[in-house]
Amino acid sequence: MLSQRINGVFASPLERSRLALVGTLLALAAVGWALTGDRMAGMDGGPGTDLGSLGFYVTAWVVMMSAMMFPSIAPMVIVYNRIHTRLRERDRFAPIGATAVFVGGYLISWTAFGLFAYALFNLVKSLSIDSLSWDEGGKFLAGGVILAAAVYQLTPAKDVCLSKCRSPLSFLMGYWRDGYGGALQMGIAHGGWCVGCCWALMAALFAVGVMSVGWMLFVAALIATEKMLPWKEVANRSVALLLVVLGLAVAFAPERVPGLTIPSSMGMHRSMQMNGSMRDDSTKQMDR
Numbered sequence: 001m002l003s004q005r006i007n008g009v010f011a012s013p014l015e016r017s018r019l020a021l022v023g024t025l026l027a028l029a030a031v032g033w034a035l036t037g038d039r040m041a042g043m044d045g046g047p048g049t050d051l052g053s054l055g056f057y058v059t060a061w062v063v064m065m066s067a068m069m070f071p072s073i074a075p076m077v078i079v080y081n082r083i084h085t086r087l088r089e090r091d092r093f094a095p096i097g098a099t100a101v102f103v104g105g106y107l108i109s110w111t112a113f114g115l116f117a118y119a120l121f122n123l124v125k126s127l128s129i130d131s132l133s134w135d136e137g138g139k140f141l142a143g144g145v146i147l148a149a150a151v152y153q154l155t156p157a158k159d160v161c162l163s164k165c166r167s168p169l170s171f172l173m174g175y176w177r178d179g180y181g182g183a184l185q186m187g188i189a190h191g192g193w194c195v196g197c198c199w200a201l202m203a204a205l206f207a208v209g210v211m212s213v214g215w216m217l218f219v220a221a222l223i224a225t226e227k228m229l230p231w232k233e234v235a236n237r238s239v240a241l242l243l244v245v246l247g248l249a250v251a252f253a254p255e256r257v258p259g260l261t262i263p264s265s266m267g268m269h270r271s272m273q274m275n276g277s278m279r280d281d282s283t284k285q286m287d288r
Contacts, residue, residue, distance in 0.1 A: 021081050021099070025070045032067030037213050039063070044212040046261030047134065047142040047250075048125070051118055051210070061114040062107060068220040069110070069194070072165075072227045076190060077103060079168040098183040105187020106194070113195045113202070121206065134263040143251025145207040149200035150243035153236055161196035162236065165227050198223055204243060208250065214259045 039060055043049065051057045080102055087094035124132070131137045152158050164171050175189050176182070205219045222239045229235040249257045 018078055018082060021078055022074055025074050025077060029067050029070040032063050032070070033213075035063050036060070036067050036216065040211050040213055044209050044214075044261050046209045046212075046263045047138060047207055048263055049209050049211045051121060054118065057118055058111065058114070061118075062111060064216060065107060065110040065114070068216060068223065069106075071220075072224045073103075073106065073190075073194070075228070076165070076168045076171065079172060080186070083172065093178060095180055095183075098180060101180050101183040102187040102190075105184040105189075106191040107187075108184075109188050109191025109195055113199060117202070117206065138263065139254050140251050142207040142254075143247045143249075146204045146243055146247030146250060149204040150240045150247060152200040153240035153243065158197065158200075158236070161193050162226060162232065164190075164193040165197050166232060197227075201239075204246075208246075208257075209261055212259070212261070218259075 052060075077099060081099040084094040084098055132141055171190060171193070172186075175186050177185050201219050201222055205215055208215045210216075222242065226232070226235040226239050246257070250260065254260055254262055
């Protein structure tokens with residue numbers, strides 16, 4: 001039985017492989033942050049920042065998700081890997097590299113969400129609705145998206161998804177599949193629950209500027225807080241409160257929000273110029 005296998009894992013002492021896996025995830029996250037900072041330098045145009053070509057966006061999005069999410073999914077990945085380690089010690093079927101496949105499945109779910117967000121974002125921009133420009137209703141739209149994220153924090157759907165993300169044992173017992181195909185399916189399933197948990201926070205990131213490394217760090221910290229702190233309700237409501245404060249500030253006093261690039265500011269124009277230059281260079285390199 002899977003429950004007996006898992007209990008055996010937790011009865012064993014902390015293995016060196018666990019520390020190695022944690023180090024690997026954190027190292028990959030660090031590389032993701034470094035690459036993100038390099039690729040997005042000067043690209044923050046604030047709310048409504050152009051996302052660039054589909055190819056540029058997808059690669060940037062996957063790197064972003066690796067940087068933002070790997071620290072918070074570490075507990076789930078560790079438990080999954082330890083089960084496989086214990087199975088191999090007992091001469092049971094547990095393919096080498098299944099943990100990497102599991103993480104790959106997780107990223108597939110977030111990539112699918114990123115593609116949906118890209119399509120929706122560009123669809124809204126293509127409508128060229130004057131009332132949604134920053135000087136008209138744009139700041140209220142951005143603030144409203146953040147406030148909607150705060151409301152979602154308190155919904156039953158959020159609670160269910162967050163519970164799945166915070167309970168590796170419960171998730172693995174309910175979704176276990178053997179082999180590489182099973183690892184991929186489980187990774188996609190876990191990624192799906194994570195998307196359900198964090199999609200509103202990602203929408204808030206789009207609202208303040210998805211190409212801003214500073215806001216990425218802020219949202220990543222919120223995700224880690226609600227997934228990893230032992231007090232789920234306190235963490236969840238604290239995140240909701242922070243989002244309420246941020247949403248109101250963006251809507252009614254955006255110039256006083258630290259780190260927020262105002263789309264009509266000179267800083268935004270410089271950022272967009274650099275953005276266009278960097279994307280042109282990226283396109284040239286891809287053509288080669």
